[in-house]
Amino acid sequence: MSDLALACPASPDAPADSVQAExxxxxxxxxKGDVQAFDAIMMRYEGRLLRFLTGLVSDVEVARELCQxxxxxxxxxxxxxxxxxxxxAWLHTIALNRARSHHRARKHRIVVxxxxxxxxxxxxxxxxxxxxxxxxxxxxxxxxxxxAEPLLLQITGGLSCREIAAIVGSSEGAVKVRxxxxxxAFRRAYEEEVGER
Amino acid sequence: MSDVECRTVERWVQAPDELDPLExxxxxxxxxxxxxxxxxxxxxxEIDGLIEVYLTQAVGGISVRDTVLAQLSAAxxxxxxxxxxxxxxxxxxxxxxxxxxxxxxxxxxxxIAVTSLPVAAALGIVLAFLSPAGxxxxxxxxxxxxxxxxxxxxxxxxxxxxxPNHLLAGAWGQVYQSWNAGGSxxxxxPLPPGLVVRDLAIDTMDSRRYVxxxxxxxLLSTDAGHHWTVTASNxxxxxxxxxxxxxxxxxxxxxxxxxxxxxRDHAATWTPAGLGTVFAPYGIQSLAFGRNGTLYTGIxxxxxxxxxxxxxTWLHRSRGLPRNVLSVTVGPTGxxxxxxxxxxxxxxxxxxxxxxxxxxxALFATAVIDRGSYQLLGGSHPLTNGLIGSDxxxxxxxxxxxxxxxxxxxxxxxxxxxxxxxxxxxxxxxYASLDVxxxxxxxxxxxxxxxxxxxxxxxxxxxxxxxxxxxxxxxLWISNAAGADPTVLTVDETVQSAALSPDGxxxxxxxxxxxxxxLRVVSPGAASHTILxxxxxxxxxxxxxxxxxxxxxPSNGAVSISSVSSPxxxxxxxxxxxxLGWTADARGVLVWNSGSGVVSLRDAHTGTxxxxxxxxxPVLPRLAPDSHHLAYISGGLLTISTWRRSEPLSRTSAPARxxxxxxxxxxxxxLLACPRGAQIRDxxxxxxxxxxxxxxxxxxxxSNTDLVFFQDGSLWRWEPGHFAWQIVHRADDxxxx
Numbered sequence: 001m002s003d004l005a006l007a008c009p010a011s012p013d014a015p016a017d018s019v020q021a022e023x024x025x026x027x028x029x030x031x032k033g034d035v036q037a038f039d040a041i042m043m044r045y046e047g048r049l050l051r052f053l054t055g056l057v058s059d060v061e062v063a064r065e066l067c068q069x070x071x072x073x074x075x076x077x078x079x080x081x082x083x084x085x086x087x088x089a090w091l092h093t094i095a096l097n098r099a100r101s102h103h104r105a106r107k108h109r110i111v112v113x114x115x116x117x118x119x120x121x122x123x124x125x126x127x128x129x130x131x132x133x134x135x136x137x138x139x140x141x142x143x144x145x146x147x148a149e150p151l152l153l154q155i156t157g158g159l160s161c162r163e164i165a166a167i168v169g170s171s172e173g174a175v176k177v178r179x180x181x182x183x184x185a186f187r188r189a190y191e192e193e194v195g196e197r
Numbered sequence: 198m199s200d201v202e203c204r205t206v207e208r209w210v211q212a213p214d215e216l217d218p219l220e221x222x223x224x225x226x227x228x229x230x231x232x233x234x235x236x237x238x239x240x241x242x243e244i245d246g247l248i249e250v251y252l253t254q255a256v257g258g259i260s261v262r263d264t265v266l267a268q269l270s271a272a273x274x275x276x277x278x279x280x281x282x283x284x285x286x287x288x289x290x291x292x293x294x295x296x297x298x299x300x301x302x303x304x305x306x307x308x309i310a311v312t313s314l315p316v317a318a319a320l321g322i323v324l325a326f327l328s329p330a331g332x333x334x335x336x337x338x339x340x341x342x343x344x345x346x347x348x349x350x351x352x353x354x355x356x357x358x359x360x361p362n363h364l365l366a367g368a369w370g371q372v373y374q375s376w377n378a379g380g381s382x383x384x385x386x387p388l389p390p391g392l393v394v395r396d397l398a399i400d401t402m403d404s405r406r407y408v409x410x411x412x413x414x415x416l417l418s419t420d421a422g423h424h425w426t427v428t429a430s431n432x433x434x435x436x437x438x439x440x441x442x443x444x445x446x447x448x449x450x451x452x453x454x455x456x457x458x459x460x461r462d463h464a465a466t467w468t469p470a471g472l473g474t475v476f477a478p479y480g481i482q483s484l485a486f487g488r489n490g491t492l493y494t495g496i497x498x499x500x501x502x503x504x505x506x507x508x509x510t511w512l513h514r515s516r517g518l519p520r521n522v523l524s525v526t527v528g529p530t531g532x533x534x535x536x537x538x539x540x541x542x543x544x545x546x547x548x549x550x551x552x553x554x555x556x557x558x559a560l561f562a563t564a565v566i567d568r569g570s571y572q573l574l575g576g577s578h579p580l581t582n583g584l585i586g587s588d589x590x591x592x593x594x595x596x597x598x599x600x601x602x603x604x605x606x607x608x609x610x611x612x613x614x615x616x617x618x619x620x621x622x623x624x625x626x627x628y629a630s631l632d633v634x635x636x637x638x639x640x641x642x643x644x645x646x647x648x649x650x651x652x653x654x655x656x657x658x659x660x661x662x663x664x665x666x667x668x669x670x671x672x673l674w675i676s677n678a679a680g681a682d683p684t685v686l687t688v689d690e691t692v693q694s695a696a697l698s699p700d701g702x703x704x705x706x707x708x709x710x711x712x713x714x715x716l717r718v719v720s721p722g723a724a725s726h727t728i729l730x731x732x733x734x735x736x737x738x739x740x741x742x743x744x745x746x747x748x749x750x751p752s753n754g755a756v757s758i759s760s761v762s763s764p765x766x767x768x769x770x771x772x773x774x775x776x777l778g779w780t781a782d783a784r785g786v787l788v789w790n791s792g793s794g795v796v797s798l799r800d801a802h803t804g805t806x807x808x809x810x811x812x813x814x815p816v817l818p819r820l821a822p823d824s825h826h827l828a829y830i831s832g833g834l835l836t837i838s839t840w841r842r843s844e845p846l847s848r849t850s851a852p853a854r855x856x857x858x859x860x861x862x863x864x865x866x867x868l869l870a871c872p873r874g875a876q877i878r879d880x881x882x883x884x885x886x887x888x889x890x891x892x893x894x895x896x897x898x899x900s901n902t903d904l905v906f907f908q909d910g911s912l913w914r915w916e917p918g919h920f921a922w923q924i925v926h927r928a929d930d931x932x933x934x
Contacts, residue, residue: 035269042262050259051252060255065520068261075269101538101561136251144919146679154212155245156252161212179211183244185920190247 023087031078038075045088046071049095052156056099056148058141066102070095089163092153096167103145135193139186147182150175201227206234210241352630352653354618355397359404361622365422366636367394368653369865369880372409372422379628379638379649385422392881396439400463402447408464410440410452417464429458429467439483440464445490449507453484457494457508470508483524488531493548495522501535501548514548524616528567528583536562541585543598556601561588566617567598568624568642582624582642586614591629593643607646609634663898665905666695666704667912667928673706673719678897678905678914680924686719693735698745701898703761705739705748716750718761728759740776742783742801743822749786749801751776756786758801768804777820777827787820787840796827796840811843819857821864826880828867830857835869835882849882856892861901868894868904875904890915893930 023044029037049070053063073094085093140148146168153164161179165172201209201223209216209224216224228235357363362378370392373382388394392411400406405421415429429452443449452458452467459470485493492504500515500522524536533544534554541555541562555562568582583594585601591614592601612631620626625642628649635650663678671690675697676683686704693714695706705718714735719725733753740749747765750757756776757767770776770788777787777796786801794813797806818827820840828837830851838845851869858868858875866885869876870892877886888894890906890913897903897914904915905924912925 035266038269039262039266042265046260046262047253047256050256050261051249054255055248055252060259063256064259064261068264071261071265072268075265132247133251133254136247137255140248140251142919144914144916144922147920147922151248155248160215162215176208176211180207181923183211183241185922186244186248187240189920190244 020086027078027087030075038071038078041074041087041091042071045091048088048156048158049091052092052152053095053099055140055152055156056096057102058137062102066095066098069098073098085166086163088157089159089167092157092159093167096149096153100145132194135190139189139193142189143182143185147178147185150178151182151186154179200230203227203231203234206231207237210234210238352636353394353396353616354628354630354636355399356618356620356628357399357404358401358621361620361626363399363404364628365397365399365407366653367397367409370394372397372407373653374422375649375652378626379636380651382650382652384652386418386424388416388425389427396441398440398442398450398464400447401442401444402463406463408440408442408450410438415440415452415464415467428465441484441486443490444486446507451484451492451508453494457484459508482522483526485525485527485533487527487533487547491547493525493527493533495525495535497521497523501525501533501551503548514544516550518542518544518551523562524564526566529569532567534565534567534583536565536585538562541565554598555585556592556603560585563587564614564616566619566627568619568627584617584627584629584643586612586617586629588613591643595642604643604646606644607639607648608637609648612637664697664701665895665898665912666697667907667925668692668695668930669928671929673704674925674928675704676912676925678900678903678924680912680914683925687717687725689717689725694737694739696739696741696748697898698741698761699743700745702745705741705761707736707739709735711735716748716759718748726762728762729757729764738776740778740786742779743781743824744783747783747801749776749779756804766802770804775817777818778822779824781824787824789814789817791817810840812838812840812845819860819867821860821867822862823864826860826864828857828860830855830869835867835878837867837880837882846880847882849878849884852876858892858894859896861896862899863901866896866901868896870894877902886917888915888917889921 023041026037026040030041046067049067050063053066053070054060057063057066070091074091077094143151149168150164150170153159153167154161159167161172161175165175168175170178206224206227209220213221213224228238352366352368354364354366357365360376362376364375364379366373366375366382371388372385372394374385375382388409388411392414394409394411396410398408400408403419405419407418407422409416409418409425413431414427416425417428418425438453440450440452443451448461448463450460450464451470452460457470458467460467482497483495487493487503490505490507492508494502494504494511496502498520500513500518500520502511502513504511518535519537519539519542521538522535523538526534526536528534531545531547533548533551535542535544535551538561540553540560542551543554544551555565562585564584564586566584568584570582583598583601585592585594589612591604591608591612593604594601609631612629612634615630618628618630620628625640627639627643629637629639629646631637635648635653637646638649639646664675665678666686667674667676669685671692672688673686673692673695674683675686687706687708689706689708691708691710693707693709695704697704703718703720705716707714707716709715711734713732714730715727716729716736716739717725717727728748729750731752736750736752738751740751741747742749746760748759748761750759751770754770754772755767756770758765771790773790773792775789775791777789779786779801780798784801785798785807787796788799789796794815796810796812796814796818798808798810799806814827814829815831816829818829820827825839826837826846827840828835830836833851833853834848835851835855835857836845837847852871852873855869855871855876858870860867865880867878867880869878873887875888875890875892875894876884877888878884886902888904890904891908894904894906894915897905902917906913906915906921907928907930910927910929911923912928913921914924915921
């Protein structure tokens with residue numbers, strides 16, 4: 001899946017959609033260098049992409065960096081873009097590729113993140129968290145990529161199974177099966193996590 | 198309207214909004230009448246809600262817009278009028294407890310913001326060291342210790358600066374030496390077991406002084422590798438990746454990451470160099486020496502930093518440079534190069550500013566060298582010699598980096614370049630460490646390459662496919678290890694055992710019964726054909742030669758060697774003799790004698806004994822794919838050795854009722870099938886991971902971490918840190934057994 005394929009109307013017969021029409025207008029203006037139009041795109045999709053990336057990489061700071069990279073890449077690719085993918089699916093495609101690159105990079109480099117048990121008593125920028133959120137994070141972290149990617153694309157991105165299939169390179173039917181298995185795996189693991197306390 | 202099956206409903210509720218009107222009505226009707234499916238639907242909604250709430254809270258008020266806009270434009274933005282939906286607010290209906298989740302308690306736990314963690318860790322490391330208890334080699338575990346992740350480091354190598362044909366390399370925890378520029382290698386005195394060699398150096402002041410950096414320690418030999426002394430251990434916060442000698446101060450060595458250590462006495466003692474904070478967030482990855490003693494370091498997440506006082510203080514120099522730097526190097530003219538996850542960057546002003554160089558395509562650069570200019574005999578103008586390594590290709594430039602061309606001659610497919618090691622005496626001679634493919638050498642500045650692995654324990658992975666065989670209803674199937682496109686290979690209904698050739702192109706299998714069996718070979722898309730048959734005990738084990746051209750089949754007191762088309766030879770095997778596998782050159786086979794316990798090398802064509810090992814094995818050992826290592830379990834101990842050695846490499850305890858499983862294809866891991874799950878052990882016998890996998894677990898081909906196994910009528914895949922996931926529905930078992 002190329003990063004460069006981007007939003008154009010799927011067909012002349014597609015029903016009028018004010019949201020998509022608005023986005024098409026933004027894309028056209030952004031292609032010509034209108035930064036404000038691109039900012040509108042970011043405002044609409046920043047939250048979704050951050051949630052999507054956080055679900056994939058488990059680290060909010062890494063997700064923020066990847067989200068920045070995604071938007072910068074998207075802006076750079078706009079003038080060269082073509083195709084029939086919705087803006088939402090296109091942005092998530094770029095984000096997914098960034099996340100996969102991040103995971104791929106871990107083969108070579110040292111990753112020195114502290115585990116939960118190494119939390120000092122005091123420190124700057126403390127954030128509160130609930131045990132429930134931690135359990136969700138741990139469970140998401142354990143989901144294999146073929147499960148996590150379509151699940152998060154659907155939940156955070158609101159993408160259809162057909163769009164998800166195009167992004168992850170699978171069939172629509174296989175995506176639905178993976179969604180089913182992903183949720184089953186999540187449910188079992190979450191019950192274990194909560195049950196251990 | 199006919200009712201729909203529950204299984205169909207389970208798929209429909211994954212995306213109910215995408216159903217057509219008829220399907221939607223059928224779904225609603227079913228949910229009204231099926232309590233189980235209605236509950237399943239409710240669970241799906243709650244799962245999605247849990248995830249959405251967590252992610253929404255996690256990202257909180259984080260925004261990237263300002264940073265992105267600052268990079269795109271200096272003009273202030275105006276908020277456009279917007280329509281369309283805001284992100285969907287997720288909330289749980291008040292007063293309704295989670296129906297199926299047992300929520301015991303809700304607790305607020307303080308947690309450091311992630312941005313602060315690496316810096317805090319670095320400070321913690323330094324403070325721990327400066328305390329009296331934090332002496333090198335002693336002291337308690339530091340607070341905020343940086344846990345390592347298992348990484349691969351290829352085959353580290355170094356060149357003797359005074360004897361260019363003299364090389365040292367690290368492989369599987371041992372040091373190897375070559376005196377003919379890699380033409381052949383010989384193992385030096387053994388290092389303590391359980392170590393991983395990360396880098397090596399030969400002292401420029403004394404060619405018999407070898408320095409070896411392992412993960413947390415440093416070993417020193419003063420007699421050219423005949424004896425080793427540990428000069429540093431338990432290095433705080435260290436995950437050593439390099440050891441380098443300062444060219445301008447030969448008594449000084451540097452060691453890192455994740456912080457930098459320095460020795461001023463030829464690697465005898467070590468002290469930390471500089472505070473760790475500069476190396477946040479993820480530590481330095483490489484070190485390079487510039488003019489006037491300047492040090493340059495590449496930091497993952499931190500760009501490049503320089504030091505002009507031997508590492509005591511550092512300044513960041515990263516304008517225009519991506520933050521994730523894997524390698525930094527200095528060319529002869531002082532040009533700086535940085536290999537980043539977004540390509541190669543170059544600086545001509547000492548790192549003050551950087552500009553992208555290298556191929557125009559997106560590039561995950563892992564290594565770069567600049568050898569400067571050289572003149573070809575008869576050439577009209579000087580050429581520059583530059584190489585870029587990436588995660589799947591090597592590039593070279595002859596014009597100072599203006600143009601880069603991919604190189605493939607003599608290289609394996611998709612080479613992952615861990616590093617380039619230039620020969621200091623010959624500008625055209627360069628070595629490359631290529632992941633599991635081993636060490637390669639180029640004599641013409643990177644145009645052509647050749648593998649120089651003779652004598653090194655390397656199992657090539659070229660062409661290693663990600664394929665698994667499994668049986669379904671007696672027939673043999675094949676799929677990739679992700680479960681895509683399962684293909685039936687044969688309609689034989691009595692497949693007994695099977696093995697895939699190392700290159701993944703052909704499957705050999707036995708079919709039939711004790712009264713009549715056949716050995717057949719088949720390739721996806723082609724018909725199977727019989728190459729061997731018999732009417733007595735059906736062979737249980739098939740051994741492909743490493744070059745995928747022949748199969749050795751022990752059966753009924755003989756070993757039959759067959760090509761993929763017909764039998765070739767067979768020779769006798771006594772009742773006490775057991776075939777272990779092929780040698781790496783496919784010319785011999787190894788045989789274990791249960792009476793003497795000795796392993797012998799036989800000529801594959803004639804069965805003639807060539808030589809014997811000196812060790813005795815009380816039980817049938819398992820031969821690793823490198824044809825070098827053996828493992829067995831006896832007396833509650835897992836013993837790992839090499840068949841030529843008299844003494845084992847390691848002996849560690851094995852839980853009761855554990856059975857020895859297969860070696861990984863890189864010969865760096867062995868599997869133990871235990872009642873509580875599978876244990877993954879390293880060659881030192883240490884248990885690395887306990888996998889939730891049953892006794893029939895096998896390695897995913899090409900992996901030393903992931904497993905496939907058969908359970909509950911399906912084929913599953915397990916990866917460390919993740920749940921097992923079903924890759925093939927309806928499988929009887931996984932092959933080979």
